[in-house]
Amino acid sequence: MVPTLLTNPNMKHRAPDPDPQETELKLAVPTTQPEELARLLGRNPLLARRKPQRLQLHNVYYDTPDQVLHHRRCALRVRRYGDPAHPQWVQTFKTTSQEDSALSQRGEWEVPLATSDLRLDALPVKPWAKIDPDGTLFERLRPCFETQFTRTVWTVRRRDGSTVEVALDIGEVVAGDKRAPLCELEFELIAGRPQALFEVATRIAATVSLVPASRSKAQRGFLLGAGTLEAPLLARPTMLPTNIALASAAKLVLSESFGQFCTNLLLLYSNDDPELIHQPRVGWRRFKSARRLLRKSIAVDLAPSLEALRPVLSFLGELRDIDVARGEILPPLEQSFVGGDAQRELAWTAMDHALSSNADQQRRAVRYALEAPQLGATLVALTQWLSGLGATSAQPDATSPAAVTRRKWARQQVGRIQTRLEKATATAQAAEPEQLHQVRILAKRMRYAIEALQSLLPGKKAGRWHRQASQQQKSIGWTRDIEQTCTVLQRLEADAGLIEFLRGVAAERTRSQPH
Numbered sequence: 001m002v003p004t005l006l007t008n009p010n011m012k013h014r015a016p017d018p019d020p021q022e023t024e025l026k027l028a029v030p031t032t033q034p035e036e037l038a039r040l041l042g043r044n045p046l047l048a049r050r051k052p053q054r055l056q057l058h059n060v061y062y063d064t065p066d067q068v069l070h071h072r073r074c075a076l077r078v079r080r081y082g083d084p085a086h087p088q089w090v091q092t093f094k095t096t097s098q099e100d101s102a103l104s105q106r107g108e109w110e111v112p113l114a115t116s117d118l119r120l121d122a123l124p125v126k127p128w129a130k131i132d133p134d135g136t137l138f139e140r141l142r143p144c145f146e147t148q149f150t151r152t153v154w155t156v157r158r159r160d161g162s163t164v165e166v167a168l169d170i171g172e173v174v175a176g177d178k179r180a181p182l183c184e185l186e187f188e189l190i191a192g193r194p195q196a197l198f199e200v201a202t203r204i205a206a207t208v209s210l211v212p213a214s215r216s217k218a219q220r221g222f223l224l225g226a227g228t229l230e231a232p233l234l235a236r237p238t239m240l241p242t243n244i245a246l247a248s249a250a251k252l253v254l255s256e257s258f259g260q261f262c263t264n265l266l267l268l269y270s271n272d273d274p275e276l277i278h279q280p281r282v283g284w285r286r287f288k289s290a291r292r293l294l295r296k297s298i299a300v301d302l303a304p305s306l307e308a309l310r311p312v313l314s315f316l317g318e319l320r321d322i323d324v325a326r327g328e329i330l331p332p333l334e335q336s337f338v339g340g341d342a343q344r345e346l347a348w349t350a351m352d353h354a355l356s357s358n359a360d361q362q363r364r365a366v367r368y369a370l371e372a373p374q375l376g377a378t379l380v381a382l383t384q385w386l387s388g389l390g391a392t393s394a395q396p397d398a399t400s401p402a403a404v405t406r407r408k409w410a411r412q413q414v415g416r417i418q419t420r421l422e423k424a425t426a427t428a429q430a431a432e433p434e435q436l437h438q439v440r441i442l443a444k445r446m447r448y449a450i451e452a453l454q455s456l457l458p459g460k461k462a463g464r465w466h467r468q469a470s471q472q473q474k475s476i477g478w479t480r481d482i483e484q485t486c487t488v489l490q491r492l493e494a495d496a497g498l499i500e501f502l503r504g505v506a507a508e509r510t511r512s513q514p515h
Contacts, residue, residue, distance in 0.1 A: 021106065022107075023189040024103070024189070026214075027211065027376075028185075030367070031209075038052070047154045047156070050155065055081055056150055056151075057148070058079070059148070061143070061147075062144065064142070068131065068137060091119060093123055094107065095107040101212075102262075103194075118141065147217050148174065149172070161191065162192025163189075164189060164190065164200045166187055166200065169184050173221050178224050182220075198381075205380050209370060211376060214263060232278075233267070241455075253294070254298075258283070262379060265280050265370060302388075303382070304385060305378070308374040309375065315369055318488075321487075322362060323359065326355050333501075336505075337501050351494045407457075418446060421469065421472075433479070446465060446466070447473065451466075479506055485502060486506070
């Protein structure tokens with residue numbers, strides 16, 4: 001049953017004005033067998049002696065045809081629960097900040113309803129008045145998608161007085177004729193310190209692999225309706241206010257790149273798009289670059305060890321090398337190598353089969369690595385570290401805003417990388433692949449630094465430096481990629497003549513490119 005609208009223009013706001021806050025940590029579970037999760041979680045030492053409660057929940061989300069609420073980062077839904085013969089309804093309105101993170105603190109107003117009808121008088125007065133000052137938006141609201149899932153809930157009461165509700169949601173998101181599976185864990189703070197969320201999640205992560213999920217159910221519904229839920233998440237540079245403290249800037253920049261990393265990790269678990277191998281690596285390189293750039297403004301020494309990430313990053317790198325070889329490097333060279341020669345054609349076909357088989361093997365290795373609890377525990381720890389950055393900034397140094405303006409500081413940081421890049425470019429020799437690789441790494445760092453701090457940099461100079469760095473990275477990158485292709489083929493024991501042919505192409509390209 002789809003709730004209908006009550007659009008009486010004479011209806012007045014009667015919902016109270018208090019600003020209730022929901023504090024929640026949202027984690028997804030990479031698995032193809034979500035039905036096993038409840039049993040697995042039930043055996044976790046923290047939950048084993050706690051009796052779970054199970055609920056069947058059905059939610060209808062509302063927005064205008066032009067998605068005003070979505071663009072304002074708000075969500076409005078009506079939830080049905082309880083005995084199907086005697087259902088109960090509750091209307092919920094949520095607001096959130098501009099920051100996308102697995103940990104969210106947002107306004108949440110819930111009002112029980114007598115029927116499934118959406119009600120204007122159940123909306124909070126002040127936040128709704130800012131969105132709908134003349135009262136016309138409510139009349140344009142329509143159902144836009146649904147979620148339906150089984151929720152298994154454990155209540156964890158801790159000795160320090162904190163109470164955390166652990167909820168496992170398994171079901172689906174439905175938008176028109178499109179459906180997508182839903183499997184996530186929510187840790188909601190009922191009472192006590194937000195730190196309790198991470199303490200409980202860490203205990204759970206000891207037995208179940210968890211990946212931070214920055215997308216809410218509402219965001220997933222809109223993406224599903226648009227047909228972009230499975231699309232790779234690309235970088236979205238953060239626009240930093242000129243008066244922002246560096247610790248706060250670091251939190252925003254690092255959270256965005258970390259979110260890109262985690263979101264694409266989840267997507268690649270069930271999707272074979274090669275871009276989903278590339279984008280988590282981009283997110284992780286941007287994260288490391290930003291952490292290095294801002295290291296004097298954040299408590300880097302409090303960051304967790306990254307050792308548990310090494311396996312999945314290694315597998316991603318190996319799979320990316322194969323994807324680049326198959327999709328970019330080899331296809332344009334096939335005819336040049338084969339040239340109508342039957343033996344060479346057989347060698348090429350054998351190589352292609354070996355690459356395909358190895359790609360499947362590496363993809364399984366990536367997904368297996370995602371299921372390791374140690375990986376999830378590290379990702380949860382990183383989320384906790386990021387959440388506290390604003391309160392744990394390092395002491396200011398000579399280049400911090402305590403001594404110079406933020407704009408000058410940003411120019412200094414980018415200028416230093418540019419100086420190093422120019423020196424490395426001037427001394428690099430075409431015959432020395434490792435020197436060229438170092439130039440490429442510096443070019444990437446230059447790009448990432450400009451993208452992270454672009455709102456604090458002079459537009460023309462930053463734009464010129466960014467274009468130059470991008471061109472250098474692209475020019476050297478092709479040679480580097482063909483060298484990596486040779487390494488992959490050598491490992492797969494491909495035809496020696498084919499490998500020598502590719503090395504000859506790489507050498508010729510290196511000699512001809514400008515430096």
